[in-house]
Amino acid sequence: MTNEQKVLNLLGMAQRAGKLVTGEDLSIKEIRNGNAKLVIVALDASENTRKKLSDKGQHYEVPVTVRFTKLELSQAIGKERTICTIIDKGFAKKFRELLSI
Incomplete structure (x- = not known):
């Protein structure tokens, strides 16, 4: 199995486990609140969406x-989404290890 x-x-x-928030508005809210640990944006999300989340993240x-x-x-999550935000430190740590970020 690949990473x-x-x-x-x-x-x-x-x-x-309830440690994932999906969608643009909720993800931005969690970033602002300081709860977001890692954000994954789909490759085929609009350029505007990718830029908005990258800027917020930075x-x-x-x-x-x-x-x-x-x-x-x-x-992977069982519903149509372009943005997944991990709000748990443990999960985020594992994701960063697997994605080498």
């Missing part, structure tokens, strides 16, 4: 990575 597959499996686990010092397709993220 990419492990990350997608872990996304599903984080979702079930401003609030939250790592933002652009990986996977919208389809891969959606299949």
Whole structure:
């Protein structure tokens, strides 16, 4: 199993554990509140969306990575989403190890 597959499996686990926030508005809210530990934006998200989240992440010092397709993220968490935000330190640490960020 590749690290990419492990990350997608872990996304599903984080979702079930309630440690994942999805969607642009909720993700930005969590970044502002200081709860976001890591943001994953789909490769096929609009350029505007990618820029907005990257800028927010930089401003609030939250790592933002652009990986996977919208389809891969959606299949991993069981609902159609372009943005996944991890709000748990433990999960975020594991994601960073697997993604080498």
